[in-house]
Amino acid sequence: MLALVLEGAPRIDPRRAEPERKPDEALVSVRVAGVCDTDLQLARGYMGFRGVPGHEFVGEVRDADDPSWVGARVVADINAGCGACEDCVHRGGHHCETRTVLGILGRSGAFAERLTIPTRCLVRVPDAVVDDVAVFAEPLAAALHVLDEAEATCAARAVVLGDGKLAQLIGRALAGAGLSTTMVGHHPAKLDLARRAGIDTTLEADLAARHRGADLVVEATGSERGLARALELVRPRGTVVLKTTVASPITVDLAPVVIHEIRLVGSRCGDMKRAIVTLASGRVDPLPLIAARYPLIEAAEALEHAGRKGTMKVLIDVLDRAQ
Amino acid sequence: MLALVLEGAPRIDPRRAEPERKPDEALVSVRVAGVCDTDLQLARGYMGFRGVPGHEFVGEVRDADDPSWVGARVVADINAGCGACEDCVHRGGHHCETRTVLGILGRSGAFAERLTIPTRCLVRVPDAVVDDVAVFAEPLAAALHVLDEAEATCAARAVVLGDGKLAQLIGRALAGAGLSTTMVGHHPAKLDLARRAGIDTTLEADLAARHRGADLVVEATGSERGLARALELVRPRGTVVLKTTVASPITVDLAPVVIHEIRLVGSRCGDMKRAIVTLASGRVDPLPLIAARYPLIEAAEALEHAGRKGTMKVLIDVLDRAQ
Numbered sequence: 152m153l154a155l156v157l158e159g160a161p162r163i164d165p166r167r168a169e170p171e172r173k174p175d176e177a178l179v180s181v182r183v184a185g186v187c188d189t190d191l192q193l194a195r196g197y198m199g200f201r202g203v204p205g206h207e208f209v210g211e212v213r214d215a216d217d218p219s220w221v222g223a224r225v226v227a228d229i230n231a232g233c234g235a236c237e238d239c240v241h242r243g244g245h246h247c248e249t250r251t252v253l254g255i256l257g258r259s260g261a262f263a264e265r266l267t268i269p270t271r272c273l274v275r276v277p278d279a280v281v282d283d284v285a286v287f288a289e290p291l292a293a294a295l296h297v298l299d300e301a302e303a304t305c306a307a308r309a310v311v312l313g314d315g316k317l318a319q320l321i322g323r324a325l326a327g328a329g330l331s332t333t334m335v336g337h338h339p340a341k342l343d344l345a346r347r348a349g350i351d352t353t354l355e356a357d358l359a360a361r362h363r364g365a366d367l368v369v370e371a372t373g374s375e376r377g378l379a380r381a382l383e384l385v386r387p388r389g390t391v392v393l394k395t396t397v398a399s400p401i402t403v404d405l406a407p408v409v410i411h412e413i414r415l416v417g418s419r420c421g422d423m424k425r426a427i428v429t430l431a432s433g434r435v436d437p438l439p440l441i442a443a444r445y446p447l448i449e450a451a452e453a454l455e456h457a458g459r460k461g462t463m464k465v466l467i468d469v470l471d472r473a474q
Numbered sequence: 475m476l477a478l479v480l481e482g483a484p485r486i487d488p489r490r491a492e493p494e495r496k497p498d499e500a501l502v503s504v505r506v507a508g509v510c511d512t513d514l515q516l517a518r519g520y521m522g523f524r525g526v527p528g529h530e531f532v533g534e535v536r537d538a539d540d541p542s543w544v545g546a547r548v549v550a551d552i553n554a555g556c557g558a559c560e561d562c563v564h565r566g567g568h569h570c571e572t573r574t575v576l577g578i579l580g581r582s583g584a585f586a587e588r589l590t591i592p593t594r595c596l597v598r599v600p601d602a603v604v605d606d607v608a609v610f611a612e613p614l615a616a617a618l619h620v621l622d623e624a625e626a627t628c629a630a631r632a633v634v635l636g637d638g639k640l641a642q643l644i645g646r647a648l649a650g651a652g653l654s655t656t657m658v659g660h661h662p663a664k665l666d667l668a669r670r671a672g673i674d675t676t677l678e679a680d681l682a683a684r685h686r687g688a689d690l691v692v693e694a695t696g697s698e699r700g701l702a703r704a705l706e707l708v709r710p711r712g713t714v715v716l717k718t719t720v721a722s723p724i725t726v727d728l729a730p731v732v733i734h735e736i737r738l739v740g741s742r743c744g745d746m747k748r749a750i751v752t753l754a755s756g757r758v759d760p761l762p763l764i765a766a767r768y769p770l771i772e773a774a775e776a777l778e779h780a781g782r783k784g785t786m787k788v789l790i791d792v793l794d795r796a797q
Contacts (some may be wrong), residue, residue: 238710246710246734300737378728387561387569393732400727405701406719409740411569414623417732 154203154263155450161194163448167203170259170267177220177270179210179227181469183286184261186457188316188373190254194454198256205261205467206254209285215270226288228272228423229253245420262450262467274423280430286466287320287437288426293394294320295429296421298328300414301367301390307331310362310384313371314341314352316463317394319440321369322350327434333362338461344439358384369394375401378415387411392418440464446471477526477586478773478790484517486771490526493582493590500538500593502548504792506609507531507584509780511639511696513577517777521579528584528790529577532608538593549611551595551746552576568743585773585790597746603753609789610643610760611749616717617643618752619744621651623737624690624713630654633685633707636694637664637675639786640717642763644692645673650757656685661784667762681707692717698724701738710734715741763787769794 154167172178185207193200206229212220231251232244239247253268254260276285294317301307307330311322314336322345326332333351335358336342342352353362366389368381373395381391382403391413408415429435442463445453450467457465477490495501508530516523529552535543554574555567562570576591577583599608617640624630630653634645637659645668649655656674658681659665665675676685689712691704696718704714705726714736731738752758765786768776773790780788 242711388565393728396729396732400725402723402725403728404723405716405726405740407740408738409716409719409742412740412742414740415731415738417728417730417735417737419732419735 152264153447154259155205155447155454156202157194157204158201161451161454163451167263169265170263172214172267174216175269175271176267177215177225177273178213179225179266179268180213181205181208181210181261181264181266182224183282184208184467184469185286185290186453186465186467187290190262191454191458193255200255203259203261203263203266204254205263206252207286207289208261208266208469209276209282209288210261210266212273213265217270220270220273223273224276224285225273226276226285226423226427227253227268227274228420229255229289230420231258231269231272234269234271261469262447264447264469274427276427277431280427283441283466284430284437285427287440287464288423288430289420290317291320291324291429291435291437292421292423292426293317293419294324294421295425296418297321297324297367297369297392297394299421300392300416300418307366308364309333309367309369310335310365311369311371312377312380313373313395314338314345315371316440318369318371319345319463320435320437321371321394323348323435323437324429325367325369326350327429330367335362341461344463347439348436355380365389367392371395378403382407382413385411385413388413390414390416392416394418437464441466444468475587476770477582478528478770478777479525480517480527481524484774484777486774490586492588493586495537495590497539498592498594499590500543500548500596501536502533502550502589502591503536504528504531504533504584504587504589505547506605507790507792508609508613509776509788509790510613513585514777514781516578523578526582526584526586526589527577528586529575530609530612531584531589531792532599532605532611533584533589535596536588540593543593543596546596547599547608548596549599549608549746549750550576550591550597551743552578552612553743554581554592554595557592557594584792585770587770587792597750599750600754603750606764606789607753607760608750610763610787611746611753612743613640614643614647614752614758614760615744615746615749616640616742617647617744618651618748619741620644620647620690620692620715620717622744623715623739623741630689631687632656632690632692633658633688634692634694635700635703636696636718637661637668638694639763641692641694642668642671642786643758643760644694644717646671646758646760647752648690648692649673650752653690658685664784664786667786670762671759678703688712690715694718701726705730705736708734708736711736713737713739715739717741760787764789767791
């Protein structure tokens with residue numbers, strides 16, 4: 152099959168071996184995939200990943216033990232846990248020690264014509280949610296997961312630090328859940344994009360006293376300064392959600408965390424069912440975030456484009472769109 | 475009155491002005507006070523505090539608007555909030571922006587014959603709780619507050635990093651609440667003290683694989699290495715409670731916080747009523763933690779003693795014990 156492969160620089164392999172479907176797994180034809188910053192990091196050697204990357208996708212089930220899945224349009228939880236350990240049984244398996252993660256850890260990913268994933272990871276996509284919307288389910292699930300970490304009531308005041316792809320989805324997720332949300336960034340054009348989705352925005356340079364005392368601050372800049380800024384803006388006993396990793400150790404004064412009894416919570420993958428329900432409701436419209444699209448044969452160019460500063464979501468059309 | 479005063483080096487003032495009782499405040503005769511590391515930090519210039527320090531005490535009410543308080547043996551919440559702001563109304567007032575804090579911020583403290591504190595801060599001490607036990611209510615409240623920050627079920631496995639005064643109380647608080655608790659320290663004698671209270675202990679050098687994966691890790695060492703160690707020991711989606719401040723910014727790799735979705739929570743003062751109920755129940759016995767006691771006239775020596783490496787709780791007898 153046709154696939155993008157990471158073994159050194161990203162390259163197209165027109166004759167990549169098909170993934171083998173194990174019992175309890177589904178074979179899925181990918182329709183559309185999305186490029187995430189994690190893919191770019193993998194391409195730079197993160198986690199020593201070799202193989203087919205890609206974990207944001209919508210596809211169609213070609214084969215599964217349970218025939219009722221065959222033909223279904225689906226997205227999937229990318230974390231394929233063992234299903235038996237304490238983390239899988241009690242906490243959803245996103246931290247199962249023997250898990251594979253689609254296109255990230257031990258499992259061939261979505262920048263290919265076909266992939267396999269445990270059937271229990273599948274989530275059906277309603278007809279009303281078109282492919283270009285459904286492909287946002289995985290990053291939107293991660294964005295919505297922020298709501299699990301905070302006392303996120305409608306009265307809450309939230310600040311999102313960052314104006315990139317993920318920050319845009321987080322802003323939409325929080326505003327869609329009724330939180331009074333302000334997005335803080337450096338790029339007027341990106342903040343415009345958020346404003347058109349009904350989110351308050353401010354340039355970081357224009358932060359003022361009224362932005363302090365937030366119940367929830369989401370750090371989604373990935374910059375070393377982000378955490379210190381978040382600690383300035385959150386109220387005592389408020390929550391700071393760390394959504395992006397900074398590659399190297401950072402130097403930070405954590406005394407305010409103790410003095411103001413702040414909660415600092417790391418947040419990663421979320422619930423795919425909730426993401427699909429949210430997309431189906433129309434509360435979050437991801438379509439304005441699509442910056443470009445490439446056919447699978449040009450997936451290396453898609454990654455290169457996604458890596459250009461300021462680029463929003465780049466999609467990869469895997470299903471021949473003429474079909 | 476007789477008082478210890480911080481204005482430069484700690485010194486005894488035999489003619490310190492009496493604190494003036496305002497409406498809604500109680501005038502309290504201090505019976506016994508305890509020396510906390512915060513007092514030692516204030517003596518070194520922390521927070522620019524000048525005046526009478528001391529916030530761990532048990533005393534007797536001498537005067538109050540409500541005569542039913544007069545004669546009552548009491549402890550008190552040291553945070554005297556305004557009573558009207560959002561933090562006071564909804565979150566207990568420990569982070570009220572205009573609060574005073576007994577012996578720490580804008581309010582004369584307990585290393586003196588008398589103090590004043592809002593009557594609403596008072597908690598009655600049952601007869602069964604003797605002075606030397608009741609004086610531990612404030613630090614025990616802070617220790618028990620750790621339970622508020624974690625999913626602290628009886629099935630939980632907790633690790634306390636540190637074997638000092640506060641760590642000893644935290645270990646007892648968690649074990650008393652039914653958590654499987656291990657205290658990690660550097661000092662065999664201090665760990666013995668914890669072991670005699672029924673707490674599992676280990677030298678930090680002897681930490682092994684079985685100590686990893688804890689549901690809750692409490693950082694109570696105050697050392698720069700503590701947080702990194704805590705992040706090694708906590709399970710994915712577990713909680714790290716930061717109980718002590720490190721004076722200067724630290725360099726730390728927070729990527730594990732995001733990857734493992736760890737909660738990092740700062741924790742300070744707790745609920746004094748719960749502390750008194752816990753002490754009355756006998757679930758926590760603080761008496762073995764008393765290292766020395768000094769009369770108020772020797773309070774400067776008490777602070778000096780408390781500052782010696784490895785010293786547990788030093789008490790100050792304010793009430794003439796011959797009475």
